[in-house]
Amino acid sequence: MRDRHDAGPGRVRGVSRRQVSGVGGALGLMAVTGLSASAALSRRPPSTGAELRSAVPLPPAFRVPLPLPSVAAPVGTTGGADRYEITQREATLEILPGGLPAGARELPLMITDRAFVDDGSLAYPALDPALRGRPGVREPCLGGVLGDVILVNGAPWPVHEVDAARYRLRVLNGSNARHYALEAVGADGRRLDLVQIGADQGLLAAPVTHHRLPVAPAERYDVVVDFSHAEVGSLVRVVNRLGTGRTRDVMAFRVVREARGDSRVPRTLSTDLPAWRRSDAVQVRDFAFRAGRMRGGHGWLIGGLPFDPARSDVTVDLGDVEVWRLIADAHHLVHLHLVGFRVLSRNGRPPLAHDAGLKDTVSPRPGEAVEIITRFDGCRGRYLFHCHNAEHEDMGMMANLEVV
Template identity: 50%
Template sequence: MRVSRRTLLALLGGAGASAAVGVPLLAGLSGSTSTGALLPSLMPLPQPFTLPFRVPPVLAPTRRDAAGDHYEIVQRAATAEILPGVLTPIWGYNGIFPGPTIVSTRGRPTTVTHRNELPVPVVVHLHGGHTPAAHDGFPADLLHPAGTPAGPHDHRHAATPAYGTRTYRYPVRQPAATLWYHDHRMDFTGPAVWRGLAGFHLVRDPAEDRLGLPAGDRDLPVMIADRAFAADGSLRYPSLDPALLHTPGVTGPYGAGVLGDVLLVNGVPWPLAEVPAVRHRLRLLNASNARRYRLSLDPAPRGGPALTQIGTDGGLLTEPIAHDAVELAPGQRCDVVVDFARYGPGREVTLRNEFGDRSTAAVMRFRVGGAAPDPSRIPDRLAPDPVVAPGPAATVRTLRFRHDTVRGMPGWTVNGAPFDPAHSIADPLLGDTEVWRLVSDFHHPVHLHLGHFRVLSRGIGGPGPYDHGPRDTIDLRPAEQATIAVSFTDYPGRYVLHCHNLEHEDMAMMSVFTTRAAGR
């Protein structure tokens, strides 16, 4: 790997500040590492590939009517047997991790009423959702615990504070896609998600159903999340305030990001999935706080690349793309099809993380069974591109993501400013497509609420091999500039963009943008 003098000087210029938060200076320039520090587990870990793969349960609606499908979820403390024979305290949607999967149909509204029985306020964000501002999960729109009296709480920046319960309304006016929902409370997203507040929300579409892609029990959600365990089996996380009530942030070097040494798939450490020798759709989600993954199959099948990518954050690609491996930054999704018929019966195939080592080098394993009827196919054309190309007069904005000092302590900023819920960094018009230039110092997976975007370039080149399709999160690499085209439609109001390294987000790397109708 060759490093330019300009890149080296730019990184060394931030050496003192980065050392304070444990950021590796030159690691990752090739795109092969994560920004963060390893938090090791303090108890013996299970042998990989001894526990069965499981799919999170699909939540049944409490009712269906002309207004749509209605769901209820209780956020509460519970225990889960994540490691064999060990009960681990978690915070869970309906008391489980991952939370139950919600399945919506395009064009049919979904409402989800959350009841908060946790000891702290919460916020729910439908990640990837095309959602009105009041229901998007703005970080200051707190849902206080049940039994909390309305009174002297800080609502200076909340549009709609709530107590006990809140109903989120999703119009589902968007194509089929792999979405997920998670906590988004200002300053405390990282520890809340680490404790278990995350789940799938899948959008179906009759147009996608007609394509003939693998479906039913051959359509597998795969939530990958790294964690660390304390000696008593609890989840280990370096919060400055373990109660998550007053002081945000993490200790020591972990402000760069918290990396665990246990890889969980749908809440199971290194599981084993029994699969027939047919095509399967894997809905890969990186739900880790800071860890990046490069996923491949070992052994690779004969006859060409192992993974056929069909979808990304915002839905289907226009056409399939073959890969030997795919890369996922925190928050990103990638839908791939794997044809296990290319392996012999009884063959064991490992999903590997080429960015990991030791316990983080393998994710899960598949054991291939016998042949079975397979009516699925992968068509040459999948879906139209939903992102409009920018015109010659498109508004151009530059956003810089970098390590900085925030209120006298190490933190992360956008354009030199920490998160301020009352200040809007941009005010795009609905119906417009803008060009945004994103500039980084270290790894920053930049996530945009409301709008999906198209990656136009990286540096002086075009999009990278994993940049195709409608995105809501881009893996911005160290000392890199990327350009995206983003369209805003339908909903006026206040939204956020932020780094989806959750420790960076909690330490102020987030900004508000406000969409507005023309003439207002």
């Protein structure tokens, strides 16, 4: 992936530093894994539907090697340098800030939870097993489908060998509905710092250090972890503090060799983040994300309505700045197409540490009102916004945004 979006000066044109780090990375990962752009989001496990049980024997944790998706093949090699052809509009060139871990020390980690039936295929409690007629899932899973197996890049509870050095982890929560609160725990029980450098849509202005990182479905976090203080031979476990039983484990890193520390985390990561102010907004809109009735059954609604592909729910003028207030009854994962936004507030209070940067998915907690601000620029046309809990989305929680 790095080769694809970090092709070097003169190759990536018309793409800002944030875009290089954010959109490209996420789309690249989706292309590699076949994950649909609308695949995932919802409630904390304690308040979500029943967890599915797998009918196959499950492997012990941290034995399966972590698969790493392949990167684009170069179109040629000259003098030891690989060549990639990327056609973009010509514009100012920006490159990533120097010093971040790269190459084999930059790892895409797509985390999902799944359950398996006895022939090894995926268990899914669809109302229509053919997935063609009636949308939705059976009663205990209405809040979102949880699996009992945690997969990283498709492998159950994998392990990856690392140098005693900094690594850059490109985390995507590709789960349907499972939330994670990730911690990296060393052999001595101490937590390693998770230094966040990027959000959904690219680099932050400056790093934010977490001990526990909340990751809602569809969110992406760009995080640097330093294994240099871990003893060679020891295991650093990545755990989910919201999981129970085996779903507390996610994956592990085995530190296998000493290494020279040649990477760093720059104090300034980007200087081009939009700084929209509340006073820039020409509209403030409220959207309630709530349970309700749809086609005589259970649904998940935005503004009291289930999705209608033919209806325009919101019309905005191209170039306008707006504030949207997203009000949630349960955990929802509000995802806007077309634009990135910034989180202004949660229940009238300042945003949380992990709300930093430019985002396209935000997770209001039950009973919370989250304010976001964005400028609707780009292209006129019809776009979607929706809850990224896959089950909520399938049961109506989607709406049309018309940019005119």
